[in-house]
Amino acid sequence: MLYINCPHCGLRSQNEFAYGGDATVKRPELNKEISDQEWDNFVYLRKSPRGKHLELWHHISGCRQWIKVERDTSTHEIFKTYKANEAIE
Amino acid sequence: MSQDFRLDNVGMVNREKKISFKFNGKKYFGFEGDTIASALIANGVHLVGRSFKYHRPRGFFGVGVDEPYAILQLDRNNERDPNIRATEQEIFEGLEVKSVNCWPSVNFDIGAINNFLKMFFPAGFYYKTFMWPPSFWYKIYEPFIRMAAGFGEASIKHDKERYEHKYEYCDLLITGSGPSGLASAYAAAKNGARVILAEDKPRFGGSLLTSDVNIGNQTGVEWTEKIIAELKSMPNVTVKNRSQVFGYYDHNMLVMSERISDHLPKTQKYLPKQRLWYIRANEVLISSGSIERPLVFGNNDTPGVMLSSAAKEYMKVYGVLVGKKPLIFTNNDSGYETAIEFKKNGVNPIILDTRSDPSSDIIAEAKNLNIEIKFSHVVVAAKGYKKVKSADIAKISDDKKELFNIENIECDCICVSGFWTPSIHLASQSGNKSKFNEKIDAFVPDKSKQQENTIGSANGIFTLEETIKDAFDKGFDVSNKITEKNNKVSVPTVVEKKSTDHDKFWCVPLPKGKSYKRFLDFQNDVAVSDIELALREGFRSIEHVKRYTTLGMATDQGKTSNLNGLQLVSDIENKVVPQVGHTTFRPPYTPVSIGAIVGREVGKHSKPTRKSPMHSWHEKNNAVFVHAGVWLRPRYYKQGNEGLFEASKREAKNVRQNVGVCDVTTLGKIDVKGPDAAEFLNRVYTNAWLKLPVGKARYGVMLREDGIVMDDGTTTRISENHYHMTTTTAQAANVLSHLEYYLQLVWPELNVNVVSTTEQWAGAAIAGPNSRKLLMKLFPNLDVSNEGLPFMGYKEADLFGVPAKIYRISFSGELAYEINVESDNGYFMWEKIMEVGKEFQIQPYGTEALSTLRIEMGHVAGSELDGRTIPYDASLEGLVSKKKDFIGKRSLNRSAFTSTDREKLVGVVPIDKTTSIPEGSYIVKDPKAKLPNPKLGHVSASCWSVEYDNPFSLAIIKDGKNMIGQKLFAMSPLKNKTIPVEIVSSHYVDPEGKRVRS
C-alpha cells in the first residue's frame, strides 16, 4: 500500500485516496473551436509510461483535495507531491 | 502409548502440565509447550501423512515454518482448519488432528500405487496426461485428481471465529527474535526508537535456544530471557510472539499475522482468533535467520530422515529424541553439534562427513566425546518404507563421483545437514535483488531497495560474535537516523566454538544399477530425475523449470528445496548458480488463513449500511428493505399477505388517486456556494443556468467529457450565491468528486465551494392529487396555491415548530412536493405527514412503487442512464443547450453521436396486455431469425402500469423515434420467452405533463 504525502494533510495511506489519472492532461478551453483529433486526444489518449509519471490523486477520505503526485510506475517510488495549483518543478 | 522418546529433565516444555490430544482418532499425551510434532515424536510416531503425488509415507522433516511434510487437518471447537503444520501448532487439551492426502488411512493408502507406477508420473505429468480428450476432464481426470490430491478440507460453514485487523506505525520493525533480532532491538530501543519485535514461534531466542554459546557471561537462553524482559518493560517497545511477518509491500508496509488463540482450546471472550497487523515502519531489520539445507540421496524422503538442526531443537527445546540409533549425514560442522547433543543425552550417533579431513573446535569436541566419525562418507539410500530402518552408506571418491564399499548399517533416523540457506524472502519481496555468496553457496540480500537491512544469518553471517556486533551497530544506526539520541549501548562479549568451512558437495550419485528417487522438493514430490527430464525436454529458464516440475511451488514455497534445485540445474547446464538465477519470492512467506485476511469485513460488516432517520418508522410499519448502494430503503410496505407485486401496485395506485409519501433522504445533496456558482452550474449542466431566479428549481443533466450522461437531478437557487443540488442516490459520491475536480484543477479561478449535505437533510416526497391539500394542513400559514408555490418553486416554512424547506418537484409525474428538514427532525416530520395525511388517505410508498410511477411517466433513471447513453438516447436532447459550452459538449458532435438512427428511448406494451416483459429482453423484428438474432435494442425497465392496468416497459432501441406504432417482439433467452409487443411513446401517462403543473 502506497504512503502518499498529501500536501495538505501529511503522510497518509493509499486507501484514503482515489486515483485520478494523468495530471499533465489539459482540458481544452471552453468555447474554443478544436478538431475532432484534438478533442479525442484530450478525452481518450493517455501515455502509459514506465517510470516517472505525474498523476492526480484525490484525497477523498481526507481533505477532499485533488493533488498531483510524481510517482515511478514501476517501483512506486514517490518523488514529490504538489497541491492542485502548485507549479510543477 | 507412553512417551518412550522423551528425555528426563531436558527441554523447555512444562512437565507439570500433561496434555492429552488425539491424532487420527488415537489418544496421546504430551506436555504444555509441545507442538503436535514434538509430542508425536515423543510417542515414537513418525508416520503422519502421505506425499502429494506418489502418496509415499511422510514424517517430520523440520521443526518450524520450513516443514514440508507434516501438514494436518485440525478440528478445534467444532471448526475445521486445514493446512496446519504439526511443527508449529501447539497442543492443547482435547486437540484433534488427522492426516490428510491419504485414503482410506495413513497406514494403508490406495494412492500409494502411484509410487509403484512412478515411471508414469514424471515432470510435466499433469500437462502431458490430462490433456486429451477434453471430454475426460470433468468425468475422469478432475474427480481423480481432486480425490487424490490436496492438503485437507476447508470448512464450508460460516467461520464463527473473530479475526481482527490492526494498523500500527513504528520507527523500527524487527522480524525475528534470534541473536541478531534481540541485539538490534535492544540497541534501537535503548536509543529511544519505537520498536516492534516479531517472533513467529512461541518462544523467543531463535538459534540461541539450541546453541551452546555464551553472551555477556550468560547462556544463550539466559541472555534471551534478560533482553526480552527488559524490552517488554520499555514503553517504546512492542514484543510479539506467535507472530509471522509474512509480507513486505510498498513504502515499507509490512503485514504480520498474530496467532492469538490457535494454541488454546477455545478463543477467549473479547479476543480474536488471529490478528492481522498492517505495520508502516520507518525502518525494517530483517532478522529471519536461515534454514538448514538438505543433502540429497536415495529415498531421502523416508520418515526418519530430517534436518539435523531440527533433531537438535527437538532435544534441546522439547526434550525429545527423534531416534535412538541416529546417523548424522553432514557436509559441515552443524551436524556435529547435533551429534554432540545426542551423545550428551546418552545416545551414540554415527557421523558421516562428506569432507575428507576437516578440523575445528567442534570436530575436536566430537572426537573427545568418542563419537564415531566416518570421513569421506555418504548415505547412498535410506532403507525402510514407513520409517528408516537402515541406510546404505559408502565411501566417496575425492572428486565425489564414485562410491566404494557400499554397506548397510542399522539406524532409526538420518539427520542431514547440507549447510545453511539465509531466509531472504522478505528482503526479496521488498524489491532487493539478491546476490550469490560463493562462500556459503546461497543468495544473500544485495543493496537495500526500501528502508530495509538484513542482519544475522539471514544476511549470511554465521558466527555469533559477528552477528551480535553487526546487529548492535545496525540497531543503533537505523534508530539514530530517527531519534538522534546517540545513546549507544556496549556490545557484550561472545564465546562460541569455532567451525570450519563446509563442503560444496550436496547430491549423492546413484550407485550403478540403482534408480532410487532422490527428492529435492519434499512437498511436491519433485526428484532429481524430474529436473533432469525437464532440461532434456528443453526447459531452460528457471521460472519454466519451476512451473513444469512444480519445484518450490508447494505451500512451503520451497524453503528447503529451492537452492538444491538451482544447484542441480546449474550442474546439468555447466553453469554457476548466479547464472541460473532464482525464482521470485512473493508474499506470503507462510500460509495465512483466509479469515485473517478478511478480518471483520464479513457479512453485514463487509460494507457500511446507511439508514435514513425514518428507518425505525419503516421497520415498525412492515417495510421490506432493499439495498440501494449502501443505503437500506423500503422497497414496499407489506399489508396482510401481500407480496411485492400487490403491495407496490397498491402503493403506486394510491399515489395516482390520493397521496403517497416516500422517503427520499438517500438522494445525494450538495451545497454549491459562491459568487461564481451560477457560472459553474452553467458549465456543469447541459442546459442554461445563468437566469434561474432565487426561489426556483431546475432539472439538469450532466455529462462526462466523453458525452455520456453522468447524472441528473434538480438544483434549486436558495439565495443569490447558494444552490442546493440533488443527485441520484447511486452517483452522489462521484458527482461530488467530479465537481471538486473541475473547481480545483480545471477552473480554479471560479469562486465556488461545494460540500456534501446528504446526511444533513431528511427528505420526504409527497405525491398525488391530494398532496396540496395535505401541504395546506402541514403549513397552514403558507400560500401553497399554484401561484404561491408553482411547479419548480421553492419555499422555506415552519413545520409544527421545525424549520423546513419545500421544493415543488416531482419524480412520479403527479402534483408533488419534497419536504426537507434537518436529519434530527426527520422522524418527527414523517410522523406529522402520516398523522395529518390520514384524512387524505395517505400511504407510504417504497422504491418499487416509485419505479412504477417513473417508468409509466417515461422518466429516465439509472437503468437508462447506464453509462452508455448520450442525452439523445434518453430523450433528454431538449435539455442540451445549443448556445453555451459545457462539460462533454464537444463529444456530442462526434459522428457516431449525431447519427440519425441512434438508439432512443421508447415505451413497450405487450399486445396481449397481460404478459410482463422481463427486464433485459431484446427487441427484435423476427423472433425466428437465425441466431444471433440482430437486436434493435433492449428493455431497460418494466412495471405494471397502474394507470392502465397492464404491463409497460421502457426500452432503448435503434431508430426509436421512427419505431412508434411498430409491432415487434421482446425476446428473453434467459426466461425463454418471446412476447409480441407494440412500440409506443415513452410518455405513457400524462404526456403533456399537466398533473405536475396542476
Ligand SMILES: [Zn+2]
Ligand atoms: Zn489531504
